[in-house]
Amino acid sequence: MVFLNPTGFDRLAMGFSLSVHILLAVLGIAIPALIFISDYLWIKNKDRFYFVLSRRLTTALIVLFAVGTASGMLVAINLLFLWPKFMALVSNVSILPVLIEVFVFFLEAIFLTIYIFYRDAFTFKYARLIIIGIAGAAAAASGGLITVLNSFMNTPVGFNIQNYLQTGNLTNVNPIAVFSSPAAHIEVPHVIATSYFAGGAMIMGYFALMFLLSRNKKQKTYHLKAVKISFALTFIAVFFAIITGILSIESLSHIQPEKYAAIELNLNSISYAPEIIGGIYQNGSIKDYIAIPNLQSILDNGTASGTVPGLNQFPVNTWPPLFIHLLFDGMVLLGFLSGIILLVIAYLYLKNRSIFENRSVIYTLMFVGVIGFGLLQAGWMVDEIGRQPWIIYNVMTVAQAANQSVSIIPLAILIIIIYATILPLTFIALRKIFSRRHLENEL
Amino acid sequence: MDPLIAINDTVLAVIYALFSLEAGEAALYLLSYKSYRDKFSKYLSVSWEISGTFVVFYLVMLEVTYPGLLVPVGTLYSTPIILAAIFIIARNAFLAYSEYVKAPSEKVHDTKIYAATTLIAAFLFISILDSAISGFGVSLNGLSLNFLILLLNPYNICIFFAILLLAIAAVLIFFNLGSLKRTLTCILLSAALFITSFWTYNPYTFNAILSKPYYGIVSLLIFVALIVLYAKRDPKAKYLVIPWLASNSLLFQAYQYPYLFSGAINVTHFLPQQLSAYYDLVISVIGIVFLAVMVAVLLYAHRISSKKGAKRAY
Numbered sequence: 001m002v003f004l005n006p007t008g009f010d011r012l013a014m015g016f017s018l019s020v021h022i023l024l025a026v027l028g029i030a031i032p033a034l035i036f037i038s039d040y041l042w043i044k045n046k047d048r049f050y051f052v053l054s055r056r057l058t059t060a061l062i063v064l065f066a067v068g069t070a071s072g073m074l075v076a077i078n079l080l081f082l083w084p085k086f087m088a089l090v091s092n093v094s095i096l097p098v099l100i101e102v103f104v105f106f107l108e109a110i111f112l113t114i115y116i117f118y119r120d121a122f123t124f125k126y127a128r129l130i131i132i133g134i135a136g137a138a139a140a141a142s143g144g145l146i147t148v149l150n151s152f153m154n155t156p157v158g159f160n161i162q163n164y165l166q167t168g169n170l171t172n173v174n175p176i177a178v179f180s181s182p183a184a185h186i187e188v189p190h191v192i193a194t195s196y197f198a199g200g201a202m203i204m205g206y207f208a209l210m211f212l213l214s215r216n217k218k219q220k221t222y223h224l225k226a227v228k229i230s231f232a233l234t235f236i237a238v239f240f241a242i243i244t245g246i247l248s249i250e251s252l253s254h255i256q257p258e259k260y261a262a263i264e265l266n267l268n269s270i271s272y273a274p275e276i277i278g279g280i281y282q283n284g285s286i287k288d289y290i291a292i293p294n295l296q297s298i299l300d301n302g303t304a305s306g307t308v309p310g311l312n313q314f315p316v317n318t319w320p321p322l323f324i325h326l327l328f329d330g331m332v333l334l335g336f337l338s339g340i341i342l343l344v345i346a347y348l349y350l351k352n353r354s355i356f357e358n359r360s361v362i363y364t365l366m367f368v369g370v371i372g373f374g375l376l377q378a379g380w381m382v383d384e385i386g387r388q389p390w391i392i393y394n395v396m397t398v399a400q401a402a403n404q405s406v407s408i409i410p411l412a413i414l415i416i417i418i419y420a421t422i423l424p425l426t427f428i429a430l431r432k433i434f435s436r437r438h439l440e441n442e443l
Numbered sequence: 444m445d446p447l448i449a450i451n452d453t454v455l456a457v458i459y460a461l462f463s464l465e466a467g468e469a470a471l472y473l474l475s476y477k478s479y480r481d482k483f484s485k486y487l488s489v490s491w492e493i494s495g496t497f498v499v500f501y502l503v504m505l506e507v508t509y510p511g512l513l514v515p516v517g518t519l520y521s522t523p524i525i526l527a528a529i530f531i532i533a534r535n536a537f538l539a540y541s542e543y544v545k546a547p548s549e550k551v552h553d554t555k556i557y558a559a560t561t562l563i564a565a566f567l568f569i570s571i572l573d574s575a576i577s578g579f580g581v582s583l584n585g586l587s588l589n590f591l592i593l594l595l596n597p598y599n600i601c602i603f604f605a606i607l608l609l610a611i612a613a614v615l616i617f618f619n620l621g622s623l624k625r626t627l628t629c630i631l632l633s634a635a636l637f638i639t640s641f642w643t644y645n646p647y648t649f650n651a652i653l654s655k656p657y658y659g660i661v662s663l664l665i666f667v668a669l670i671v672l673y674a675k676r677d678p679k680a681k682y683l684v685i686p687w688l689a690s691n692s693l694l695f696q697a698y699q700y701p702y703l704f705s706g707a708i709n710v711t712h713f714l715p716q717q718l719s720a721y722y723d724l725v726i727s728v729i730g731i732v733f734l735a736v737m738v739a740v741l742l743y744a745h746r747i748s749s750k751k752g753a754k755r756a757y
Contacts, residue, residue, distance in 0.1 A: 066535045066538075067535065069496065070495070070528075070531055070532035070535040070536070071532070072499065073528055073532075074525075074528050074532065076499060077525060077528050080502070080513060080516075081517050085514060087506060087510075087513050087517070088510055088514050090506075091507060091715065092510045093719070095503075095719075096722060096726055099503055099726050100730070102496075102499060102500045102730070103730035105499065106493075106496055106500070107733075110738070113741060114741055117488070117744075117745075117748065118747070120748075120751075121744055121747045122744075173719055403517060408521060411525050414525070418532065422532065425536070
């Protein structure tokens with residue numbers, strides 16, 4: 001069984017860490033944007049509801065930021081102890097994004113502290129917008145910088161790879177090359193866009209639920225305003241997420257052809273390639289799928305005669321797990337569905353300003369909130385599992401990088417337990433905070 | 444000294460100073476919560492997140508400065524470091540919970556749990572550092588760790604209590620509490636524990652102190668100025684506490700340089716390649732200047748807020 005060895009436990013612990021931490025990270029990116037919008041609307045309209053929304057979002061951000069910082073520290077420690085050989089290479093070749101990220105994170109922490117404790121000390125009316133704007137931009141930049149490191153894992157640059165593979169020595173090291181790795185200029189915009197989409201969608205879904213549960217007019221008005229501004233953020237972000245997603249898959253066929261072939265479940269390198277929807281690989285062929293003729297070649301090359309890579313071009317032991325095709329199909333389907341839903345609702349809003357009070361619309365927004373969470377998890381899984389068996393593509397496998405000591409197994413189990421409990425406890429804590437703060441009193 | 448190592452050591456010194464204060468506060472919370480309940484919370488509310496971020500800063504600086512050490516460190520110290528990180532998560536959670544969730548009358552238990560987890564995390568970190576310096580609990584040949592010896596060797600226990608006593612003294616000075624006699628007693632006991640520990644268990648450091656006593660001049664001058672101001676109950680004394688604690692750490696690191704594990708390893712052999720080291724240094728220096736500016740902005744905001752009596756945003 002794949003997990004009953006140290007490498008398997010390393011994978012499991014890392015996967016758990018990432019699935020929890022990424023949730024905290026995207027909420028930490030989306031919430032400052034919503035606070036910014038709330039504060040702006042409060043300053044502009046003197047609407048007390050937005051003032052209260054800003055305060056309550058700030059409270060949520062404080063708790064999530066506290067837990068997220070600790071979780072991020074544990075992820076950094078996991079990288080060092082679960083994958084020490086990987087970190088030894090990264091530290092020599094591509095550590096600069098991580099080093100810069102530390103200072104960007106300080107910027108976020110300090111400006112968040114200024115916003116929480118000292119924002120009213122400034123006489124300039126828009127000071128609070130500048131402060132939370134800086135904290136929010138720093139949060140997004142942090143995510144971008146970590147993604148630059150991930151792009152190095154997908155398209156390694158900055159050292160003589162051939163010499164490293166032959167001798168194990170690092171030569172011709174160029175530590176700034178990581179910023180121009182082929183995957184970076186595609187991955188970074190996509191990650192930032194999807195962070196705002198997923199974070200905005202989850203918060204929108206939460207406020208939609210709270211609107212349904214509202215007991216009086218004040219609560220309804222408050223939650224409706226919160227739904228609208230989180231809808232606005234989600235609506236803008238989803239289109240950037242879709243566009244950057246399409247650009248990502250286009251570049252993937254050139255920079256990581258095995259991952260592309262696995263995602264598309266392409267066995268052979270062909271032109272006039274169909275787009276395969278669904279399908280399972282069994283005994284050397286694909287079964288139970290729908291094929292849309294020529295579409296894959298058109299999407300990848302702009303023409304039906306364009307050639308796409310196939311799995312059979314590569315050794316079987318370099319194929320990633322092929323279930324990522326179904327994961328990818330689900331992700332694309334739900335991503336486009338979200339975009340269409342949000343577009344329709346935006347159109348209906350232009351026709352009828354009270355559309356958000358419609359129960360069907362509210363249920364739909366809750367559904368989009370759940371989709372946001374699902375897309376977030378599916379996205380990082382497709383990226384990371386799709387790169388297997390490599391931790392650094394064509395340079396170092398996961399097994400080569402892993403801490404193979406048996407003593408890591410109880411630690412990995414402990415890490416999994418920590419991450420499994422940290423999230424529910426955080427949300428229970430948030431629930432307790434807000435149950436003691438009556439909205440009517442704040443309004 | 445290599446400039447990257449100097450930056451790395453400075454970051455460690457700042458962490459030592461910030462967490463010493465926090466460990467001292469945690470110890471006093473556990474000893475007498477009611478006496479200190481209202482004294483530390485304002486400072487902790489502002490500082491705890493930034494202190495935690497410095498831990499991440501140091502972790503990254505370690506990776507930047509000693510890439511060659513990552514595999515052995517990753518193999519040897521995984522258990523204590525992951526455990527320490529878990530207690531830091533608990534520290535964050537209970538501090539946030541006691542600060543933002545509980546009514547003032549209900550804060551006692553969460554604050555005490557925060558204090559206990561802070562002290563345990565501090566003990567684990569000090570144990571790791573002591574082990575890296577002295578070699579206790581570690582077999583470099585087999586790259587193995589004896590966790591019990593790491594924690595419970597007499598050198599580690601003495602150093603931990605020496606640091607804790609110094610931390611308590613620092614807190615008393617920082618918050619202008621206690622008496623000069625009590626504070627000086629803590630400092631003298633701490634100094635006695637340090638010297639006894641080095642003499643008995645860490646002869647490398649003890650001999651370095653004896654051969655280069657002049658290294659301690661800066662730390663001594665800051666200490667004298669600090670005590671004079673504290674004796675007069677001058678509030679300016681608190682501005683010297685963190686520099687004093689940081690200078691103690693830098694002094695100790697200077698005595699240790701460049702060896703770890705009782706002289707078995709020379710850290711300068713594990714530095715990054717030249718071009719990597721150059722860019723690492725440039726980014727670190729720019730980042731530290733940037734950080735200093737951000738902290739200045741924070742202090743400015745604190746100053747104008749104190750004058751205006753402005754409210755919190757949540």
